[in-house]
Amino acid sequence: MEYLKKAYIAGGCFWGMEDLFRVRPGVVDTEAGYIGGENENPTYENHPGHAEGLEITYDTRQTSFKELLDYFFRMHDPTTVDRQGNDRGSSYRSAIFIQDETEKETAKEVIKIVDDSGRWNGAVVTELEPFTKFWPAEQYHQDYLVKNPNGYTCHFERFGTFL
Template identity: 75%
Template sequence: MEDLKKAYLAGGCFWGMEDLFRTQKGIKDTEVGYIGGENQNPTYRNHPGHAEGIELTYDANETSFRDILDYFFRIHNPTTIDRQGNDIGSSYRSAIFIQNEEEKTVAEEVIEIVNASKKWEGKVATTLEPIAKFWEAEPEHQDYLVKYPNGYTCHFERFEESFLK
């Protein structure tokens, strides 16, 4: 029996994050959207303070929040502030939107492990932010890289090996 949970992450342009996460074990659904900002009903052209984020629905019997974060830290550069690749601004910040104390503890532990690995040149700058309303992005942004396989992305697996091993 499935034990479905959600995770909310931001790590640069949402298209690339969604495309990589969709194929991971235990991920049942992905949605891109806006989270953590100032306005109601944000849009691609008007989302002040919101990060381009991703809502992951996962089966906790097949994967864990810890494993999701491990992959998250391997597919984007968590050491840059408000930047991924050519994308610059707070919309492209690295953030984990925390839903409860357990997630906060896991996130802090994984960040310590990533920093201790010294795989990244700098320290993790990912923010831990309280969960906020997730606003689903416009339909043209959902599954973007499936619709446009040669579309823009700055996400790729930088490290094959897990930080957690």
């Protein structure tokens, strides 16, 4: 299935991101996990340097990496360093985990569009990090807000499209 691709992002607590992305057109699957850190087999209790991230499987016939990034910059605040809502620390950083040069150029293009829009009260601080390995989070974190509809989230759609 050459039309299925994966994207890797982080923008605060993975619960809220997963809940919003799971229903986006063209998104086939989402998985909460850890990415970009120092240890193998990270856990919620031990994930130094890892961000709480999201693996998004998407159908390129229905959406694009650029459209996913457009939504990413609308549903979290990309102007805060190591923070989303009440969550603080590098686990909650805004990051795009780049798999190839095309993704890197697309990410830079979208960041420029977002910055030039002036919609946020500051410059985008989203990090472009090389993709290494994605580690799925514990089962109780998967689909957390489906299982716990009143659970905490700081993610919501703030604007219409930047594109």
